Amino acid sequence: MLASSLNLDRLFNPSNLAMIGASAQAGKWGNIILINILKANFKGRVFPVNPKESSILGFPCFASIGDIPEPIDVALITTPAERVSALVDECGRKQVPFLVIVTSGFSEVSQDGMQLEAEIVAKARHYGIRLVGPNTMGLFGATASLHALMPMLMPLQGTVSMFSQSGNVGVQMMDYGQKEGVGFQKFVSSGNEGDLTCVDYLEYFARDEATRVVLGYIEGIDDGARFLKSAQAVAGRKPIIVMKGGRTGVGSRAAASHTGSMAGPIAINRGAFKQAGVVEVLSSLELIDCAKAFANYPIPKGNRVGIVTRGGGWGVITADACEEAGLIVPPLPADLIREIDQLLPDYWNRGNPIDLVATIRDDPMPTCLRLLAEWDGIDAIIALGAGFQSFNYQFSEAVQEPEELVSAIAFMTELFRRRGESPDTVLEGIAALVRSTGKPIISVSIGSDYAHRHYMERYHVVSFPTPERAVRVLKHMCEYDDFTGKIGGTLENQQSGECHGDH
Amino acid sequence: MEIIEKALHDGLTTLSEFQSKQILSVYGIPVTTEVAIDSIEALDVAIERIGYPLVLKGCSAQIAHKTEKGLIALDIRTREEAEAACQAMIAKMDDPTAQVLVQEMIKGQRELVVGMTRDPQFGPCVMFGLGGIFTEILRDVAFRVAPLTRYDAMELMQDIKGKKILEAVRGMAAVDREVLADILIAVGRIGLENESIQEIDINPLKIRGNQPVAVDALVVLQPKA
Numbered sequence: 197m198l199a200s201s202l203n204l205d206r207l208f209n210p211s212n213l214a215m216i217g218a219s220a221q222a223g224k225w226g227n228i229i230l231i232n233i234l235k236a237n238f239k240g241r242v243f244p245v246n247p248k249e250s251s252i253l254g255f256p257c258f259a260s261i262g263d264i265p266e267p268i269d270v271a272l273i274t275t276p277a278e279r280v281s282a283l284v285d286e287c288g289r290k291q292v293p294f295l296v297i298v299t300s301g302f303s304e305v306s307q308d309g310m311q312l313e314a315e316i317v318a319k320a321r322h323y324g325i326r327l328v329g330p331n332t333m334g335l336f337g338a339t340a341s342l343h344a345l346m347p348m349l350m351p352l353q354g355t356v357s358m359f360s361q362s363g364n365v366g367v368q369m370m371d372y373g374q375k376e377g378v379g380f381q382k383f384v385s386s387g388n389e390g391d392l393t394c395v396d397y398l399e400y401f402a403r404d405e406a407t408r409v410v411l412g413y414i415e416g417i418d419d420g421a422r423f424l425k426s427a428q429a430v431a432g433r434k435p436i437i438v439m440k441g442g443r444t445g446v447g448s449r450a451a452a453s454h455t456g457s458m459a460g461p462i463a464i465n466r467g468a469f470k471q472a473g474v475v476e477v478l479s480s481l482e483l484i485d486c487a488k489a490f491a492n493y494p495i496p497k498g499n500r501v502g503i504v505t506r507g508g509g510w511g512v513i514t515a516d517a518c519e520e521a522g523l524i525v526p527p528l529p530a531d532l533i534r535e536i537d538q539l540l541p542d543y544w545n546r547g548n549p550i551d552l553v554a555t556i557r558d559d560p561m562p563t564c565l566r567l568l569a570e571w572d573g574i575d576a577i578i579a580l581g582a583g584f585q586s587f588n589y590q591f592s593e594a595v596q597e598p599e600e601l602v603s604a605i606a607f608m609t610e611l612f613r614r615r616g617e618s619p620d621t622v623l624e625g626i627a628a629l630v631r632s633t634g635k636p637i638i639s640v641s642i643g644s645d646y647a648h649r650h651y652m653e654r655y656h657v658v659s660f661p662t663p664e665r666a667v668r669v670l671k672h673m674c675e676y677d678d679f680t681g682k683i684g685g686t687l688e689n690q691q692s693g694e695c696h697g698d699h
Numbered sequence: 700m701e702i703i704e705k706a707l708h709d710g711l712t713t714l715s716e717f718q719s720k721q722i723l724s725v726y727g728i729p730v731t732t733e734v735a736i737d738s739i740e741a742l743d744v745a746i747e748r749i750g751y752p753l754v755l756k757g758c759s760a761q762i763a764h765k766t767e768k769g770l771i772a773l774d775i776r777t778r779e780e781a782e783a784a785c786q787a788m789i790a791k792m793d794d795p796t797a798q799v800l801v802q803e804m805i806k807g808q809r810e811l812v813v814g815m816t817r818d819p820q821f822g823p824c825v826m827f828g829l830g831g832i833f834t835e836i837l838r839d840v841a842f843r844v845a846p847l848t849r850y851d852a853m854e855l856m857q858d859i860k861g862k863k864i865l866e867a868v869r870g871m872a873a874v875d876r877e878v879l880a881d882i883l884i885a886v887g888r889i890g891l892e893n894e895s896i897q898e899i900d901i902n903p904l905k906i907r908g909n910q911p912v913a914v915d916a917l918v919v920l921q922p923k924a
Binding site for chain 2 (some may be wrong): 197416417418419420421424452453454455456458463464466467468470471682
């Protein structure tokens, strides 16, 4: 059982949203956020509130929230801090269930701000209002196409939901996601967490059926025990991928024991995350890389990796990276080698990684991938050089002569352009194999900035620009599989509170 | 627990090794057989009880680092050695309540560390890792939040780089992981059930044959506010 069953559906998917502090003045947050909401084609209705205006951006403006003739699900506030307290009263009388307080100048800046925040939170609780923030960069909800965000960005829609204790880190993730083809279902910048905390969002995302993967950027958790319990209850069913900021801070107190002196924030958090089955990543890019693979691919059932490569060196560094990450690159059995003998030149290396020795005519990659994927000796595949789409095939315009060279270049350019436009059979094959075998096949390809997004969106193939990124993601998937596999039946025991381990 | 109450009442922030191990024993953690003596006169009875070879340690709640202060005498095999070491220790300790611990000598080359500390976010956490001098040198340790399930305890053992130390290596038997798991779980329970215990070190936890034994221990107290 989860500790709470708080329903945040109306927060992320509101019908009617009031913007208190909406502004006609360009450059003000009350203007920027309103534009962000409107340009994303929000499916609900927006009611700007500002006593000095009669209409903003063509929408009728209300003097106070009390004047709006409709019930309001979410009121977003961007007014100066000193006005927020009175606005909470107005929202309370209007029976607004959720407030999103973008306004800053609270507990993050001063003692006075902390008092003001406590006062606002107390008032909100009195009215039964739940608060996001204050000092939040806003939220995003795919279902209602709600882009109530400070920065001008259009996240892709998908199945990943994220809470972030830093607004800009979270926003950066959505921006990365856009480049990598990772779509978001919900996002919230949790701000000062005066009321709703990252654990509330975690528990809600865990229950949310539209969310497949939960991402989190965490700096500090007030209630570590509740976080652990909630994460533990979810992690076996739905992956939780977290990056912890503030890892390098020195221990907060001088310790009298060895244990105390070893207990830095890195070590304790790492242990807690492992205990809860939370996937911990160490870089922001890795967070999105993992989100992409966990949201779109099956989890491997073990840590044995097959590698297929269009070039020797690429295979070597991938195999090294696998071994260093604790993944196994098993040798190929004789019968599989005999089958691949039919496809590759005599001198092929007869091992894993399988080096295709740069054969492109009658591309052997799809068949090799199929033979490897169908072999029960591996659990996942890395395909190096799978995608040719969006390949950067550019020539210097300075080459003007001789005529024969110029026309040969033109011919090649046209060839690659056509290849880019026609369906990529290798990627199509990979997607089909992932479906039929249940094994993740991660592509590593060179290409333009948006190649990997294209592979994801058009072919549903998880692809990265470097082998190291592919291996790191695979390692996390294997660790997650290890957790879900081992925890199996004992998960229920943990949830029922039978935690003392007496046997 | 009475030992804790009394120590807090006396304004102490640590328990002696002898007292620390008494607390571990209450929670079923295997500790060395030992006798604490106040004077040379009690030495013979203690030796008879423990038997050679034995270890003598200066035991005072005020002294946490015995090795650095020359308060450990190992592998004592005669009455003469024992008496000389005992007298030297009593002279070194400037504490009227100090005792000398007469302790069985645990054979075994493998030293582990088990500990407990309180994290501001997660509460009592259990540490496991390589012990003895390697604790500080290699810092090969990992943590879990209490309470630990048996699964958590088993995973914790696998979470250090030097995890092979628990396997059958160089003619030594594989460590009894079930007993080790009991110890890890118990240390977490001590943290959960005793608010005034701030930190615990069991270092070294030596492996005798395949069985872990707490050879030295330190309990750090949190004075009541």
